[in-house]
Amino acid sequence: MSVRISLLGILILSLAAWGKSLPAAQDDDPLVFDDIPLKEMVQHPDWFKESFLDLQEDLTDAIQNGKKGIIVYFGQKRCPYCRQLMEINFKQRDIVKYTRDNFDVIAIDIWSPEEVTTPQGISMTERDYALKMGTNFTPSLVFYDKEGKIALRLRGYYPPYQFRAALEYVAGEHYKREPFHVYLARGDSTLRFEAEDMVEEDFFMPPPYNLDRSRFSAERPLAVFFEQGNCHACDILHTQLLRQPAIRKLFDSFESVQLNIHGKDPVVTPDGQKLLAREWANRLGLFYAPTLIFFDENGREIIRVDSVVHFFRLRNVLNFILSKGYLSHPSFQLWRSAEKGR
Numbered sequence: 001m002s003v004r005i006s007l008l009g010i011l012i013l014s015l016a017a018w019g020k021s022l023p024a025a026q027d028d029d030p031l032v033f034d035d036i037p038l039k040e041m042v043q044h045p046d047w048f049k050e051s052f053l054d055l056q057e058d059l060t061d062a063i064q065n066g067k068k069g070i071i072v073y074f075g076q077k078r079c080p081y082c083r084q085l086m087e088i089n090f091k092q093r094d095i096v097k098y099t100r101d102n103f104d105v106i107a108i109d110i111w112s113p114e115e116v117t118t119p120q121g122i123s124m125t126e127r128d129y130a131l132k133m134g135t136n137f138t139p140s141l142v143f144y145d146k147e148g149k150i151a152l153r154l155r156g157y158y159p160p161y162q163f164r165a166a167l168e169y170v171a172g173e174h175y176k177r178e179p180f181h182v183y184l185a186r187g188d189s190t191l192r193f194e195a196e197d198m199v200e201e202d203f204f205m206p207p208p209y210n211l212d213r214s215r216f217s218a219e220r221p222l223a224v225f226f227e228q229g230n231c232h233a234c235d236i237l238h239t240q241l242l243r244q245p246a247i248r249k250l251f252d253s254f255e256s257v258q259l260n261i262h263g264k265d266p267v268v269t270p271d272g273q274k275l276l277a278r279e280w281a282n283r284l285g286l287f288y289a290p291t292l293i294f295f296d297e298n299g300r301e302i303i304r305v306d307s308v309v310h311f312f313r314l315r316n317v318l319n320f321i322l323s324k325g326y327l328s329h330p331s332f333q334l335w336r337s338a339e340k341g342r
Contacts (some may be wrong), residue, residue: 030088030159031233035310038078045090048073049104053116053126056148062104063146068171070119071105074130074140081157081308082139089163098164102171103143110135110333119148136303136332137313143170151175156307158288159233181287198227198258199238203248205257207265213299214272218255221302221321222270222295225258226281233308234290241314250318254294261289270299294321302326 051058055072062070075082089095099105108116110130117123124132133142137156143166145151151170158166165184169175174183204225211222227234241247259265263277275283284293291306294317302321305314320326320335329335 030084031236031308033080033084033310035080035312037312038080038083041077042075042079042082042086044073044107045086045096047096047100047105049106051106053106053108053114055106055119055144056117056121058104058106059119059144059146059148065104067104068102068173069143069145069151071099071103072108072133072142072144073105074108074110074133074135074138074142076110076138079138081137081313084157084308085139089160092160095160095164095167098167098171102167110138111337119144131331131334134331137305137307138333141166145170145173145175152180154307156305156309158307162288179285181282181285184287198229198231198260199235200258201238201242201256203251203256205255209257209259209265209267209277211257211270211295211299212268212272213270213295213297217297219297220253220255221297222299223251223254223256224293224295225256226261226277226284226286226289226291226293227258228261228289231289233288237290237309241309241311244311246315247311247318250315250322253322254318261286261291270295270301272299296326303332 049058049070055070059070062068090099108126108130110127112126114126115123116126116129118129130140133140133153135155139154139157141152141154142150143152152166152175154163154166162184165187166180169180169183178186211224213222227237242251259267259277259281261278261281265277266274267277267280268274269280273280286306288306291304292309293304293306294302296302303317303326305317309317316336317332320332325335325339326332329338
């Protein structure tokens with residue numbers, strides 16, 4: 001009798017090990033790295049597909065070769081988060097094998113003027129395609145199924161245990177039955193961690209959480225921290241990023257609140273709905289902790305950071321919001337490009 005252990009099962013075991021102990025060395029921790037732009041360009045694995053950037057043709061080739069679809073990778077040449085994907089995730093033998101068995105991966109440069117044909121047959125530049133796909137953060141991955149429909153989007157870098165789950169979610173066609181955050185929650189529900197308190201900050205607003213901005217404008221933008229106990233990435237956020245004076249000073253210009261992504265605290269959302277914290281997180285489709293969601297003074301969502309983030313990226317996001325760069329630029333990446341050009 002053979003026993004098949006699914007990648008979701010591996011995810012559960014990985015999460016359990018993650019919650020019990022922290023890595024002994026920084027080099028062993030995929031969440032700890034310097035996110036200053038790289039001096040040397042990111043190198044893609046040699047097994048990425050050599051593409052003429054006709055994604056319709058690439059998808060046809062993939063299906064003819066028995067694969068489940070294609071993954072379009074949106075990256076930048078000197079992106080440290082892209083390097084983590086290449087040097088951490090795509091150095092794991094099981095991840096590489098599972099990816100190659102089920103998908104072809106095609107690389108897109110988010111700044112390139114080269115022409116690409118999308119799976120829907122529309123031609124545009126790689127830059128415009130990246131904007132159309134809302135790639136605020138690189139790396140971004142868009143999974144297309146056999147019909148050329150988007151099965152999943154990942155914006156930013158995710159560590160191996162969640163990346164494995166994303167691969168199986170699409171390859172196993174779970175996307176046809178449930179959203180990704182529900183799929184992950186189903187795996188998390190088998191865990192039996194003892195509850196632990198979340199790390200609090202002195203600038204977090206205390207309950208009751210009335211965040212309604214639908215009737216009266218607020219004086220400052222709002223930052224909502226969705227977190228959970230036994231969360232290594234949350235611990236890094238508090239012990240490293242939020243200990244940086246430059247980051248702390250920027251958060252002084254926000255109203256900030258911390259919510260448990262699985263919690264039952266009542267919340268009046270920025271658009272005036274009365275929900276429990278976990279109900280709101282579910283409606284927002286959150287699956288990564290910590291997720292930071294930023295709202296303007298009128299309760300409209302500006303941007304969310306729902307993947308691994310470090311000093312350089314978080315500082316830029318905060319400046320993007322406080323400078324109201326979102327009013328003059330259609331994306332965070334275009335604002336960053338304009339800022340660097342000044």
